[in-house]
Amino acid sequence: MKIDKETFNSFDLVGKDLSNRGYNSSHAGNLSMKSGGKIIITRRSAMLGWLQPEDLVIIDLEEEDAHSGLIASTESNVHRNIYKHTDAMAIVHAHAPATTALSMIEDEITCIDGEGMFLYKKIPIVECDIPVGSYEVAEKVAPALQNYPAVVVRAHGVFAKGVTLEDALGVLTGVEQAADIIYRVKLLGQPLKRDYSKEKGFTNW
Amino acid sequence: MKGLFNKIIEVNLNDRTHQIIEIADEIYENYLGGRGLGVKLFTDRVSPTVEPLSPDNKLVFTIGPVTGTSVSTSGRMSLVTKSPLTGTIFYSNTGGIFGFSMKRCGIDGIIIEGKSEKPCYIIIDGDKGVKIKDAEELWGLDTEETYDKLKEIEGEKVHTLEIGPAGENQVLLASIMNDASRAFGRGGVGAVLGSKNLKAIAVINGKQKTEVDNPELLKNYAKSALDKIKALPVTRAALPLFGTAGVLHVTNSLGMLPIRNFTYGQHEKAPLIGGEAIRKEILVKTEACYGCTIRCGRLTEAGSMKGKGPEYETVWSLGANCEIFNLIKITQANYHCNKLGLDTISMGVTISCAMELQDKGLFPYEEVKFGNEDVLSELVIKTAKKEGIGADLAEGSKRLAEKYGDAETAIHVKGLELPAYDPRGAMGHALGYATSNRGGCHLTGYMAAMEIFNAPKKIPRFTLGGKPDLLVLKQNQSAVEDSLVNCKFSGYALGFDYQARFVSAITGLDFNVTRLLEIGERIYNLERVFNIGAGFSNEDDKLPERFETVPFKEGLSKDRVVPINEMLSAYYNVRGWDENGVPKKEKLEELGLK
Ligand code: SF4
Numbered sequence: 162m163k164i165d166k167e168t169f170n171s172f173d174l175v176g177k178d179l180s181n182r183g184y185n186s187s188h189a190g191n192l193s194m195k196s197g198g199k200i201i202i203t204r205r206s207a208m209l210g211w212l213q214p215e216d217l218v219i220i221d222l223e224e225e226d227a228h229s230g231l232i233a234s235t236e237s238n239v240h241r242n243i244y245k246h247t248d249a250m251a252i253v254h255a256h257a258p259a260t261t262a263l264s265m266i267e268d269e270i271t272c273i274d275g276e277g278m279f280l281y282k283k284i285p286i287v288e289c290d291i292p293v294g295s296y297e298v299a300e301k302v303a304p305a306l307q308n309y310p311a312v313v314v315r316a317h318g319v320f321a322k323g324v325t326l327e328d329a330l331g332v333l334t335g336v337e338q339a340a341d342i343i344y345r346v347k348l349l350g351q352p353l354k355r356d357y358s359k360e361k362g363f364t365n366w
Numbered sequence: 367m368k369g370l371f372n373k374i375i376e377v378n379l380n381d382r383t384h385q386i387i388e389i390a391d392e393i394y395e396n397y398l399g400g401r402g403l404g405v406k407l408f409t410d411r412v413s414p415t416v417e418p419l420s421p422d423n424k425l426v427f428t429i430g431p432v433t434g435t436s437v438s439t440s441g442r443m444s445l446v447t448k449s450p451l452t453g454t455i456f457y458s459n460t461g462g463i464f465g466f467s468m469k470r471c472g473i474d475g476i477i478i479e480g481k482s483e484k485p486c487y488i489i490i491d492g493d494k495g496v497k498i499k500d501a502e503e504l505w506g507l508d509t510e511e512t513y514d515k516l517k518e519i520e521g522e523k524v525h526t527l528e529i530g531p532a533g534e535n536q537v538l539l540a541s542i543m544n545d546a547s548r549a550f551g552r553g554g555v556g557a558v559l560g561s562k563n564l565k566a567i568a569v570i571n572g573k574q575k576t577e578v579d580n581p582e583l584l585k586n587y588a589k590s591a592l593d594k595i596k597a598l599p600v601t602r603a604a605l606p607l608f609g610t611a612g613v614l615h616v617t618n619s620l621g622m623l624p625i626r627n628f629t630y631g632q633h634e635k636a637p638l639i640g641g642e643a644i645r646k647e648i649l650v651k652t653e654a655c656y657g658c659t660i661r662c663g664r665l666t667e668a669g670s671m672k673g674k675g676p677e678y679e680t681v682w683s684l685g686a687n688c689e690i691f692n693l694i695k696i697t698q699a700n701y702h703c704n705k706l707g708l709d710t711i712s713m714g715v716t717i718s719c720a721m722e723l724q725d726k727g728l729f730p731y732e733e734v735k736f737g738n739e740d741v742l743s744e745l746v747i748k749t750a751k752k753e754g755i756g757a758d759l760a761e762g763s764k765r766l767a768e769k770y771g772d773a774e775t776a777i778h779v780k781g782l783e784l785p786a787y788d789p790r791g792a793m794g795h796a797l798g799y800a801t802s803n804r805g806g807c808h809l810t811g812y813m814a815a816m817e818i819f820n821a822p823k824k825i826p827r828f829t830l831g832g833k834p835d836l837l838v839l840k841q842n843q844s845a846v847e848d849s850l851v852n853c854k855f856s857g858y859a860l861g862f863d864y865q866a867r868f869v870s871a872i873t874g875l876d877f878n879v880t881r882l883l884e885i886g887e888r889i890y891n892l893e894r895v896f897n898i899g900a901g902f903s904n905e906d907d908k909l910p911e912r913f914e915t916v917p918f919k920e921g922l923s924k925d926r927v928v929p930i931n932e933m934l935s936a937y938y939n940v941r942g943w944d945e946n947g948v949p950k951k952e953k954l955e956e957l958g959l960k
Pocket residue numbers: 439440441461462653654655658659660661662663853854855856
């Protein structure tokens with residue numbers, strides 16, 4: 162299987178966008194998509210802002226293989242488990258700062274702004290003893306993504322799914338935007354004039 | 367299972383008997399309802415080699431757990447049979463209110479087998495039970511007359527599925543109409559009813575309610591879904607204002623509206639027959655299936671005639687694809703199709719096939735030529751009656767083109783005429799045509815939603831990478847939507863997770879997205895296995911040659927052809943099928959299929 166130019170362009174575009182937003186340190190974060198029954202994923206420690214064609218690695222969808230063990234992203238096991246247990250076709254992972262900060266003091270992110278409420282309502286947070294790359298992360302993240310477009314690993318970052326990389330990027334940036342608004346409202350220190358999230362029964366979502 | 371009754375009526379027309387059979391929870395947990403339940407019940411009972419128009423073929427009409435609930439677009443039901451047009455298993459779907467009314471009678475479906483000696487109809491009466499009655503006075507009536515007559519006999523509140531003369535005459539393009547308004551349109555399913563001397567199925571007086579596990583939660587989800595439907599432009603504005611024919615303006619501008627039997631991709635006159643023109647010139651009012659706020663249906667007036675539609679596929683098949691741009695004439699031909707009980711897509715594409723044959727000097731009827739709007743209604747009427755040239759058209763485009771010596775003129779997959787999205791304009795959609803279990807169908811995977819309408823997200827329409835994977839996802843999702851049963855158009859506004867929420871709140875079981883997709887995959891594989899048993903192979907997963915070799919010269923889809931084989935092998939791999947397109951033993955075992 163070959164990786165075509167359009168596919169590389171998609172990784173490149175999403176990687177640059179994340180880098181420009183400052184969501185990751187220079188060599189962190191990872192991206193993947195399902196293609197031809199395999200996973201195309203970024204290489205371990207690839208610079209998402211400066212991706213080269215050899216930074217994309219094809220790994221098996223079902224089990225660990227040499228590429229996934231040797232050169233693919235540290236979190237390739239998390240990506241694989243998400244693909245095996247959800248409808249994700251592409252995954253974007255980044256350490257979006259407002260979301261990651263909120264994950265340290267909340268048990269879920271309940272959106273309070275119009276766009277966030279319309280698109281996501283609430284985003285689950287999972288907690289792991291080893292929050293990076295572990296099998297525990299893989300096991301906890303996948304179920305949470307079955308009925309939600311994104312999940313936050315406490316003190317680590319966001320995994321967002323989509324039908325394309327661009328779609329997953331849209332989810333991740335949207336969640337970060339919603340979290341940033343909550344963060345700023347908390348800084349203001351005032352109660353909400355109208356809390357839509359309570360009216361709309363998001364606790365049941 | 368909550369949300370359903372675990373009861374199906376089994377009717378044997380040979381001796382006009384019926385019985386109620388109990389369906390185990392396990393079947394619903396593995397197949398949900400609607401299409402999935404229909405496919406399971408059908409394949410358990412019918413051999414893949416059955417002759418579609420013989421008494422041994424069966425029809426399975428079903429509703430699903432979501433049918434008729436507070437979910438906005440849930441007024442739908444499903445049918446499974448073997449198609450006389452394609453020879454494949456055939457799943458079909460209709461809106462209206464019949465499904466809800468049948469559910470109110472406390473049953474999840476009806477299986478019909480055998481053949482009645484004389485014309486008959488079935489009445490399911492919530493008060494008086496099931497009866498099979500003589501229909502000699504209905505035989506020969508069109509679908510509107512049949513509906514009116516049944517209202518006279520059974521009561522004003524009756525709802526009906528009926529065939530017109532086309533079904534009675536076993537025309538391979540015959541549909542089953544629903545209150546003479548909506549349709550099980552495709553695949554010649556009306557001919558199967560006709561072959562059994564069954565004119566109609568009627569339902570009345572249902573008063574039963576299904577148990578919903580968590581009504582409050584369902585209300586919450588349904589309300590949220592409605593908020594989205596009211597906010598997203600396709601469901602808020604495009605479908606209500608312009609009906610499905612609004613799509614024509616987009617496909618034409620993208621150069622993928624098939625013109626002249628799929629020879630060109632756009633035409634300057636196309637807007638004359640689009641949704642905007644329908645709204646301005648012939649619309650009387652909009653209409654909806656049970657409980658739906660989108661209201662994509664149209665009641666229209668064309669000349670001295672009044673009726674339902676036309677849909678996008680119809681203005682295209684009877685119009686643009688025949689190079690006809692007279693909205694009144696197209697709409698009148700559409701009314702005739704509805705009254706006589708004919709699938710407008712297959713009817714139109716069979717006519718355009720005849721027109722191309724005539725153009726090539728292979729068809730002896732001179733008047734059947736591109737652009738001749740005056741022959742449209744006449745051809746439709748003759749087809750329903752199998753009269754003169756109509757006897758040829760009644761067989762569909764594949765048989766017609768073979769008979770007149772140029773098989774490539776027929777634009778079909780597995781015998782089913784292609785609908786109104788030229789495959790050269792969207793590669794995933796093209797692969798969807800080739801691999802649909804019922805032949806050339808746009809709704810089995812509906813990649814156009816993503817490739818053209820950005821729903822749920824935009825994907826580039828000409829790329830190949832990842833398309834087989836996305837198509838498999840869409841096909842499995844569609845199989846689930848058809849099994850719940852929920853309208854495909856809700857997908858313009860709602861993510862697939864909504865379907866999981868609805869069915870979980872209704873049943874009280876945890877149907878998360880992953881579990882639903884596994885059910886969709888099970889249904890898809892079971893259909894594929896049936897088709898293989900019926901004699902289909904990878905040889906049939908192909909497109910007409912022009913899509914692989916002849917690009918458009920102009921427009922936004924120019925210079926493109928479909929590398930179908932390149933995508934096909936990846937598709938089989940993603941599906942877990944071997945290189946011949948046969949599901950591997952491990953895949954079937956994984957899905958609990960033997
Ligand atoms: S969107 Fe149209 S087809 Fe779907 S349920 Fe509503 S009225 Fe019926």
